[in-house]
Amino acid sequence: MPQAAPVKSPRTPTLPAAQVAELDAAVADLRTGARTWSHLTLDQRARLLGRLHASVSAVAEEWADVAATSKGLEPGHPLRGEEWLSGPYATLVALDAYRRTLQALARGESPLKGVKTDAAPGGRLRAHVFPLSPVDGVLLSGYTGEIWFEPGATESEVRAGAGLAQLTPTEPGGVGLVLGAGNVTSIPVLDVLYELLAHNRVSLLKVNPTQDSVVPVFERALAPLIEPGFLRIVRGGGDVGGYLTGHRGIDHVHITGAATTFDAIVWGPSSGPASGATTRRRRENRPKLAKPITAELGGVSPIIVVPGEWSEADLAFQAEHVATMRLQNSGHNCIAGQVVLLSSDWPQREEFLAALRAALDAAPARPVWYPHGDEKLAAAASDYPDAEWCGDGTRALIEVAPGEAAEALENTEYFAPVLGVVALAGDGQEFLDRAVAHANDELAGSLGANVLIDPVTQAALGDDFERAIADLRYGTVSINSWTAFGFLTPTLPWGGFPGATVQNVESGIGVVHNALLVDRIERAVTRGPFRPFPRSLAPAALSRSRGRSFSVLPKPPWFVTSRTGTAVSEGFTRFRMDGDYGRLAATLVRAFRA
Structure with a gap:
């Protein structure tokens, strides 16, 4: 397929011309990829997630090692297991869950089929969504998870609406910019997956500079998304993010970060020569960002x-x-x-x-x-x-x-x-x-x-x-x-x-x-x-x-x-990679020595 012409931002960039050209080309590739995504069937999308599971599994050990080392946790440190759980483990279980959802939709079933629902306080409906398998119940014994829906939401509405954009898979969602978090390595990947599956939106992922060392791992792990043009990954600081948020080829922005960063994107800088204009925009409710934005931010x-x-x-x-x-x-x-x-x-x-x-x-x-x-x-x-x-x-x-x-x-x-x-x-x-x-x-x-x-x-x-x-x-x-x-x-x-x-x-x-x-x-x-x-x-x-x-x-x-957190976290991840129950038994023995 011929490459589409670059879609340039109307802003005057402060970046080197070569970098601007690279970013424009990435956006153009994704606009082509968005059309390609809209032609994939639900079954093809489920198989794509299967390939992603294999590619993530192939780099899981390197992923955990690079992430731990980047945070100053040298080999042998007792807390390196955190990077197994918050990186490849979180990604693998998400891929499995999304794949099951796509397979259910491909069969004409609701993803909530078989999920127990009942009443929660205040006239709410809730769904019991963890554990949904015996394996989940074994690995995380004693833990449960529920979704509480908005007051007034009915069971029939919730079950009929389950699937979001995958209920209309041929409707493209455009190109989204994902401004990745810098603290947990699975967050940018999970955000990209949600853009793609909840909104039919392909993504340009700008990695936070704290995760630059993990980019080569991301590129191999996410190759099944990169090759067909569903994902592009770029590095850079605030100047790159600023250029891309105003890019006319970007339809939506998602950020995981701090509220101050969100406000700077939406309204402008809160200090310096431009702060007066920012104050006026907020007072008049005229956001600087002229496109929709979603965000996951922190708090106390x-x-x-x-x-x-x-x-x-x-x-x-x-x-x-x-x-x-x-x-x-x-x-x-x-x-x-x-x-x-x-x-x-x-x-x-x-x-x-x-x-x-x-x-x-x-x-x-x-x-x-x-x-x-x-x-x-x-x-x-x-x-x-x-x-x-x-x-x-x-x-x-x-x-x-x-x-x-x-x-x-x-x-x-x-x-x-x-x-x-x-x-x-x-x-x-x-x-x-x-x-x-x-x-x-x-x-x-x-x-x-x-x-x-x-x-x-x-x-x-x-x-x-x-x-x-x-x-x-x-x-x-x-x-x-x-x-x-x-x-x-x-x-x-x-x-x-x-x-x-x-x-x-x-x-x-x-x-x-x-x-x-x-x-x-x-x-x-x-x-x-x-x-x-x-x-x-x-x-x-x-x-x-x-x-x-x-x-x-x-x-x-x-x-x-x-005491055994690293060994157990790695063992749980490897089980999610290969489903080897023999090795899982050895991991559970280690868990009892915690």
């Missing part, structure tokens, strides 16, 4: 600890859980827990804080690697001079007493190992309702919220607990399971709570992942075991947990304190 994620009667082992396990929420990827996560909402009336408050300090101290040392991370730590030290510095001195623990100012902690996404504890009065339902209101009203963003509650207390609260969960205005709510589990589960949607606008973007607009391609989504809800194996076998846990507490995992492999 709460960890609500509901008071209960916890054993010493409970305190230690959940303290490690909280430490993981903050320290995974050195805190450079949009879903990192940042503010622990803790009852000032809980008799075990000081015991829990002691266990939390111990967990922060005990986690393996690692670099604060993301650009400007040291500046974020310095800002926290300036904001809170009395902060405790744990471990290797890079982990801040900030306690805010009742009545003390917490504005900086609650409105600054530090994107570094900074964990705050904010005291709220109350016990039981009173505390939970106060914490929910505080999270909704005082903390920046709406991406994810975490709730830790023992099964006895949850059973005592009954339906009021579920009502409180419904009141949380977050895109993912995780009960006894970190919101990262929602990120890793492809059948769940990922994004901020609905209602954000370009004027007030909160944690973003739209969703990604969502491999069942369902519409009218309000949120995802995940649930995990309060107690790991073997304590999950205790009669009280089984009888009072409504079936949600049992687990055969001694410790999840993503815990920063897991």
